[in-house]
Amino acid sequence: MNQSHxxxxxxxxxxxxxxxxATAQLFEEDATIPFIARYRKEATGSLDETTITTIRDRLHQLQELDKRRxxxxxxxxxxxxxxxxLKENIMAAETMSVLEDIYLPFKPKRRTRAIIAKEKGLEPLAQLIFEQGDIDPIAEAQKFIDQEKGVNTVDDALQGAVDIIVEWVNEDQEARAKIRKLFAEKGIIRAxxxxxxxxxxxxxxxxxxWEEPIKKIPSHRLQAIMRGEKEEFLTFHILPEEKDALAILEKQFVKDSNxxxxxxxxxxHDSYKRLLSSSMENEIxxxxxxxxxxxxxxxxxxNLRQLLLAAPLGQKRVMAIDPGFRTGCKVVCMDSQGKLLHNDTIYPHEPQNQKEKAAKIIRxxxxxxxxxxxAVGNGTAGRETEGFIRxxxxxxxxxxxxxxxxxxSVYSASEVAKKEFPDYDLTIRGAVSIGRRLMDPLAELVKIEPKSIGVGQYQHDVNQKLLKEKLDxxxxxxxxxxxVELNTASKQLLSYVSGLGSKRAQNIVEYRDENGPFKSRKELNKVPGLGPKAFEQAAGFLRIRDGENPLDASAVHPESYHIVETMAKDLKxxxxxxxxxxSLRKKIDLNKYVRDKVGLPTLNDIISELAxxxxxxxxxxxxxxxxxxxxxxxxxxxxxxxPGIVTNITNFGAFVDIGVHQDGLVxxxxxxxxxxxxxxxxxxxxQKVTVTVLDVDIPRKRISLSMKKGR
Structure with a gap:
């Protein structure tokens, strides 16, 4: 572990x-963020998940910088x-851009014009000119004419010397830092x-x-422009005023007026226009x-967090309908555990218009x-189907x-859905998913790749590795x-439990299928591949209702059971x-139970869980x-x-579903x-909201809404 980090x-x-x-050490021991935040408060000083995640990400960035160094x-x-x-400068570099600037003059490169000029022996001439003494460049250039080396004229010599200076300017660390700052502070994006x-x-x-300062442009606007370029509808550049850049470089490099x-x-000028501006534009x-x-x-x-933590309906007997016009509405009936009991198809809409038959089936x-x-899906024919049912x-x-x-639809075509419902087609699986996500959004949505849930913007344009990491x-x-309910959770839900992952989750499901429901958390130790470390990470997040130990239904970690048992013993x-x-819990003096690794943060959590x-x-x-x-x-x-319901939140506003198959923007x-x-x-x-319609643009499928009370 690097102490400087x-x-x-x-x-x-x-x-x-x-x-x-302490946080870094726990990461080295393969501890997860939820485990550290919940069960290692004494070690970290009660850091929350957000701060712990920031530490992890920053450690990774610094490690990547060290690798490159x-x-x-x-x-x-x-x-x-x-x-x-050079080594001292490299070791002192604190950012990747500074590190690359230091390395640039020494980086292996293709044969540039400057390299060719150096091969012709023109570097001494370049150095002489670059010093800007009181010399005659033409007279000095004549000394370097050499037809064997391909320097046939004075112009050839001077051009070669300039090419070398061009590269020096482009690779100068100070110049690059100044121009980089200019691009960041005064760059204009023009589309x-x-x-x-x-x-x-x-x-x-x-x-x-369109033009706008790059430092002020909102992220969604930049992403829209970049997508437009990717689709070959737009072109754009990010550049400051050329005169400002040239003024900075001339001040640094032009030392006289001879x-x-x-x-x-x-x-x-050549260096900026041919090399430095494009390099900095790529960077910006x-x-x-x-x-x-x-x-x-x-x-x-x-957005994903809010959707996953949406209020669950709970254990109710549900009829779920995946609506449609021509292909009909797929109807499924499920018990209170979400088990599929029956499926059917009705055709209450055009072109079949079999309303009476559909009504009889539903009744x-x-x-x-x-x-x-x-539950009625909100897709095509959703509102019409809702109206028919009502x-x-x-x-x-x-x-x-x-x-x-x-x-x-992503779930219904997935391998997970095929394994769960091998004898049913996509549409039936989709209807089941609609019903189950009403009963428990979290348990159902974990079966879908997070980025397919549809609560983001430009999710296909952003860094996919970073997106997956953050959504996971x-x-x-x-x-x-x-x-997570240990005895009913799916493999997909279990796989997100701290310390488990896909393989151990599968092993738990197989053990449960072979041996029946778990009677206690201790029984997890019998699951193949689930060793002491995985047990430590996972146990506190797994629940067993009506198990042998009442604490197994709580978030009290098994490592703390002895504390609760001592409390109970002390109170007889x-x-x-x-x-x-x-009244018994109020009699507990938590200070009596403080130990080296168990402090008041953990003890307060235990009391909250007991309640x-x-x-x-x-x-x-x-x-x-x-x-x-x-x-x-x-x-x-x-x-x-x-009335409407908020379906998506962006940096520029919120999208609200008002039941017309096209979300409006507030x-x-x-x-x-x-x-x-x-x-x-x-x-x-x-969130349930009330909105006022401001504008309806049917050709562009845009609805403008307001939540202002005065509207």
């Missing part, structure tokens, strides 16, 4: 070194180019439509003639994209399976709920925050009594309905006030009667 991160995050060191040192040493001063593609590129109309200085000035594009990617992924990750199934809730006036306390079916972090965080009661009776063992932290489920008779964009009128300027910088601070995913 620990010191640097502690300074950057304003933490104590021992906090960062070692690679550069090795290359220089092998080519006998490494001096003490325009590709000539002749004005109609084809209509969705990028806003960027046909004939030699004129040659240097010529080299400076890469760094701007990285920043935009990180912002987009952050928004995506927060019979409703009675036969004692359905408590009906028109049946089914008896009992029936509830019809629209369910976001984004990603259901979110899924793992949510799964472990809620806890059982552990069950302690969990049932608040509400295994409590689900998610909100209580609430029913939501769209406005009746508003089913398509054509039904909308400016000024209408409608721009952040319309989110509240006050200034809104970050939409995520005002709205949450799945």
């Amino acid at each position: 620990i010191t640097k991160i502690a300074r950057e995050l304003k933490l104590k070194e021992k906090q960062v060191l 070692d690679s550069i040192l090795k290359s220089l040493e092998e080519r006998e180019l490494l001096t003490d001063e 325009k439509v590709v000539s002749g593609k004005e109609e084809e590129a209509i969705k990028y109309k806003d960027y046909y003639e 004939a030699a200085s004129d040659q240097v000035r010529m080299a400076v 594009q890469a760094t701007s994209k990285q920043k935009a990617d990180e912002e987009a992924i952050k928004v995506f990750a927060e 019979n199934l409703y009675e036969q399976f004692q359905v408590e809730v009906i 028109s049946l006036n089914l008896s009992g306390d029936n509830v019809v709920v629209m369910v976001n079916e984004s990603g259901a 972090d979110v899924v793992m965080s949510c799964v472990n925050m809620v806890g 009661c059982s552990v069950k009594d302690l969990m049932r009776d608040e 509400k063992p295994g409590r689900d932290p998610r909100d209580k489920f609430e029913i939501f309905s769209f406005a009746e008779a508003i089913n398509t964009m054509e039904d909308l009128k400016v000024g209408m006030k409608l 721009h952040k300027s319309e989110l509240a009667d006050k200034f809104v910088k970050n939409p995520a601070e005002v709205v949450k995913l799945q």
